Amino acid sequence: MAxxxxxxxxxxxxKTQSSDADWAIRGVDIDWNDGGAYALLGPSGCGKTxxxxxxxxxxxxxxxxxxxxxxxxxxxxxxxxxxxxxxQFPVIYDTMTVYDxxxxxxxxxxxxxxxxxxxxxxxxxxxxxxxTLNNRASGLTADGKQKISLGRGLVRSDVNAIMFDEPLxxxxxxxxxxxxxxLKELHQKINRTMIYxxxxxxxxxxxxxxxxxxxxxxxxxxxxxxxLFEKPKHTFVGYFIGSxxxxxxxxxxxxxxxxxxxxKIETHQKIKKNNFNKTEVxxxxxxxxxxxxxxxxxxxxxxxxxxxKIVDTESETGKIKIIAKSNEDIPSGSAFLKFKKEYxxxxxxxxxxx
Amino acid sequence: xxxxxxxxxxxxxxxxxxxxxxxxIIPLMTVVNYAFQxxxxxxxxxxxxxxxxxxxxxxxxxxxxxxRQFLFTFIILFIxxxxxxxxxxxxPKEGIGVPVCLVLMSMPLLIxxxxxxxxxxxxxxxxxxxxxxSLNALGFDYNFTQQIGDAWFTTILMDVWHWTxxxxxxxxxxxxxxxxxxxxxxxIDGASRWAIFTKIELPKMKKVLTIxxxxxFMDSFMIYTEPFVLTGGGPGNATAFLSIDLVxxxxxxxxxxxxxAMSLIYFFIVLLVCWVFYTLMMRxxxxx
Numbered sequence: 001m002a003x004x005x006x007x008x009x010x011x012x013x014x015k016t017q018s019s020d021a022d023w024a025i026r027g028v029d030i031d032w033n034d035g036g037a038y039a040l041l042g043p044s045g046c047g048k049t050x051x052x053x054x055x056x057x058x059x060x061x062x063x064x065x066x067x068x069x070x071x072x073x074x075x076x077x078x079x080x081x082x083x084x085x086x087x088q089f090p091v092i093y094d095t096m097t098v099y100d101x102x103x104x105x106x107x108x109x110x111x112x113x114x115x116x117x118x119x120x121x122x123x124x125x126x127x128x129x130x131x132t133l134n135n136r137a138s139g140l141t142a143d144g145k146q147k148i149s150l151g152r153g154l155v156r157s158d159v160n161a162i163m164f165d166e167p168l169x170x171x172x173x174x175x176x177x178x179x180x181x182x183l184k185e186l187h188q189k190i191n192r193t194m195i196y197x198x199x200x201x202x203x204x205x206x207x208x209x210x211x212x213x214x215x216x217x218x219x220x221x222x223x224x225x226x227x228l229f230e231k232p233k234h235t236f237v238g239y240f241i242g243s244x245x246x247x248x249x250x251x252x253x254x255x256x257x258x259x260x261x262x263x264k265i266e267t268h269q270k271i272k273k274n275n276f277n278k279t280e281v282x283x284x285x286x287x288x289x290x291x292x293x294x295x296x297x298x299x300x301x302x303x304x305x306x307x308x309k310i311v312d313t314e315s316e317t318g319k320i321k322i323i324a325k326s327n328e329d330i331p332s333g334s335a336f337l338k339f340k341k342e343y344x345x346x347x348x349x350x351x352x353x354x
Numbered sequence: 355x356x357x358x359x360x361x362x363x364x365x366x367x368x369x370x371x372x373x374x375x376x377x378x379i380i381p382l383m384t385v386v387n388y389a390f391q392x393x394x395x396x397x398x399x400x401x402x403x404x405x406x407x408x409x410x411x412x413x414x415x416x417x418x419x420x421x422r423q424f425l426f427t428f429i430i431l432f433i434x435x436x437x438x439x440x441x442x443x444x445x446p447k448e449g450i451g452v453p454v455c456l457v458l459m460s461m462p463l464l465i466x467x468x469x470x471x472x473x474x475x476x477x478x479x480x481x482x483x484x485x486x487x488s489l490n491a492l493g494f495d496y497n498f499t500q501q502i503g504d505a506w507f508t509t510i511l512m513d514v515w516h517w518t519x520x521x522x523x524x525x526x527x528x529x530x531x532x533x534x535x536x537x538x539x540x541x542i543d544g545a546s547r548w549a550i551f552t553k554i555e556l557p558k559m560k561k562v563l564t565i566x567x568x569x570x571f572m573d574s575f576m577i578y579t580e581p582f583v584l585t586g587g588g589p590g591n592a593t594a595f596l597s598i599d600l601v602x603x604x605x606x607x608x609x610x611x612x613x614x615a616m617s618l619i620y621f622f623i624v625l626l627v628c629w630v631f632y633t634l635m636m637r638x639x640x641x642x
Contacts, residue, residue, distance in 0.1 A: 058538050079544045091539040094557045104553075108544035152543060 002068040002160040004032040004055065004193060009064035011050055017062075024050045025217040028064070032195070032210075037187050039196045039208035043240070047217040048197045052163050055195065057081045068160050084153025085163045089170045090145030094138040098129055101137045102151045109156075123151045126186065143175045150183075154190065161193040168203065176203075183207060201241050213237050229284075230343060231268075233352045238282045244310065244321045247288070251281040251346065258346055261295050261316045266341040269353055276348030283344040285310070285323040290331055291338035295320075302330050313337070382621075388614035406615035416616060418591070419599040420623075426506075426595060427574045430513045434570055435563070437514070438521025443555075445526055456526075459519040467516075471583025474512040478584075498585065502592040505585050509593050512580060517573065521566045528562035529555060564635045568628055575624055596620055 009028040017023060025047035032038050040048040053059040055066060057078040066074050073081055093101050102120045124130045127147045132140065137148055146167060153162045164183075168176045184207060187194050198204050204211050205225040212222045213236070220234035221227075232238040238246030252259040253274045258267050260281050267281065297313035297320060304326060311322040311330055320337065324330060346353045389406055391399040410416050445455050465473070480486035480497040485508075489496040498504040532554065540550045556563075578597035581587065587594035587602070594602070600620065604613035 053538075056538075056542065058541065078538075078542045083542065085538065085542050087535040087539060089533070089535065091533075091535050093553045095553065104545070105543040108546065108549065149539070152539075 002193060003034045004161055005067040006030040007065045009061050011054060011061045023217050028219055032193060034193055035191045037194045037208050039198060039204035039211045040214060041198060041201060041204040041211050042214035043199055046214045048214050049165055052165055052197050056083050056085045056163055082158060082160050083163060084159045086149045086153055086167045088166045090142060090149045092137045092145050092148050096137055097134055098137050098148060099133040101148050102155055105152050105156055119155050123155050127151050143171050143179055146171060161195060164196040166198050235280060235282055235347050235350045242284055244285055246282045246284045247320045248280050248282045250317050251279050253279050263295055265339055267344045267346050268342055269346060271353060278349055280347045282347055283339045285321040287340035287343040288322045288337050291336050294336040294338040296334060297337055298334055299332055385614045385617050388610050389618055392611050402611060406611045409612055410616045410619060419594055419596050423575060423596045427571060429510055430574050431570055433514050434518045434521050435567060438518050439525045441522045442525035442529055459522050462516050462519050467579040468583050470516050471580040475584050478508045500589050502589060505589055505593050509581050509584060512584060517570060524562045524566040525559055528559035532558045572624060
């Protein structure tokens with residue numbers, strides 16, 4: 001169990017780097033508390049697996065330091081770091097039984113057979129694998145195998161952190177949900193630092209107390225699921241989290257006024273400076289309503305999801321999606337939109353203007 | 355799984371059936387024909403029943419060549435499989451070394467078999483061959499044309515040189531197909547190099563190794579050209595393996611009946627060993 005700190009971490013798979021694009025991750029600073037549940041969220045190729053492998057010691061970073069409990073461990077190998085990692089697809093030792101699979105990490109560490117027995121049975125109980133302990137691991141289903149991978153991480157009582165690299169990718173949808181709640185339950189039971197990498201926002205938001213959103217090798221926002229939803233610090237967080245994602249419209253800032261499609265709108269922040277190449281306004285579909293005045297739009301289509309209606313509209317400078325109540329009357333043809341002030345933010349060069 | 359019944363599908367099997375009939379079943383029937391009859395040429399045949407089979411099964415000559423054959427096959431498998439795996443493990447995994455190694459490894463496989471035999475014959479000649487002359491110069495009394503041990507040594511060395519590459523290439527392909535996550539997980543689990551080899555690499559290579567062993571068993575069990583060119587089966591009958599003995603009987607002595615019976619027995623031994631081996635190797639694959 002340990003606190004995980006990353007300081008100024010950058011990594012490139014190339015020998016020489018000429019531009020930002022040559023870095024898989026750049027300038028990552030993270031503080032993760034002991035015993036927390038964290039998620040690294042981002043699309044494929046954003047550098048989240050690289051970051052995870054750096055923490056576990058499978059990759060040596062080009063720059064920066066990794067600290068466990070304030071001790072620099074950058075030079076240590078995965079065994080010395082004492083971490084556990086669960087991979088995208090289940091990694092099991094085919095020729096061994098479930099029991100031997102779970103005992104493997106302990107046997108490699110020369111722990112007495114008696115102790116191993118107790119530990120393995122305890123973990124098998126927790127993961128509901130007790131009845132299959134004597135079966136060959138290769139005969140299990142994908143979720144059973146993934147439980148073994150997980151179990152091999154859990155049997156060692158002294159691991160500093162358990163890391164998950166998209167562990168539910170190969171699991172059937174209906175089992176995903178079960179395994180995910182199992183993970184959450186395990187976290188509460190054993191109280192170890194868990195770091196969960198995923199591109200699936202539902203997985204990240206339900207598993208973690210704190211979510212780190214990555215985009216093109218950088219951390220764009222760290223926060224609780226509610227923070228990410230209500231106050232995206234980067235337009236990417238807005239798009240990526242939420243379904244449908246945040247509406248982002250170009251705007252002009254003159255003095256303290258924010259102008260969208262020629263209309264002045266009110267936003268959450270007070271604008272202090274304005275020296276950006278590109279300024280935008282972001283507002284989630286949940287926080288837009290039809291009104292008698294405001295941004296003029298043309299209603300394009302309405303789709304009813306059951307719980308609510310998603311309305312596609314088109315304004316002068318781009319499409320705007322709106323989530324309306326399922327019993328709400330949707331005007332047809334032209335209409336006006338009003339943004340909720342406290343959830344409307346302005347962004348300069350994609351970052352929120354504070 | 356529910357299979358769809360569609361009798362029209364048989365039409366698609368016919369071309370393969372015809373092909374197999376022409377290159378295997380019909381020629382084999384000729385052999386069967388000879389195996390049960392006696393002929394003096396001119397297409398005159400007399401029924402002999404199982405006489406030739408009994409004769410072969412009881413013949414000491416057949417027992418001896420069969421024994422030599424098994425000994426040879428086991429020795430070369432025992433050398434080539436571990437050696438092939440060992441070489442595959444040490445081959446580079448990326449960079450320019452990969453194609454260089456692969457091409458070098460394929461070279462022996464591309465040489466025609468009689469050329470291999472001729473090459474090694476000249477290479478090993480005690481007076482003028484590089485190997486033979488060097489060994490003698492180093493003080494070894496080496497002469498593969500006259501000493502049984504030397505003849506075996508040379509034949510085995512030649513086969514190892516010729517065919518280990520096949521095992522290497524198959525093992526290498528098997529090793530390359532192991533996902534990096536397995537190695538990473540093993541590293542995290544604190545596995546030793548030996549544990550990685552026995553618990554991950556070997557089980558993952560099981561299928562390619564089964565193929566490698568099967569191919570090497572069949573090829574070495576039916577070996578003819580190379581030892582024929584190298585030693586001609588000698589000295590005496592010391593390296594007369596089954597094929598060589600069979601050809602001697604069929605074409606040298608023109609004992610067509612016994613030779614045909616021997617061919618069939620030979621064929622069934624190969625078939626039986628392959629079937630038993632494959633079944634044993636794959637018996638646990640079904641539940642995956």
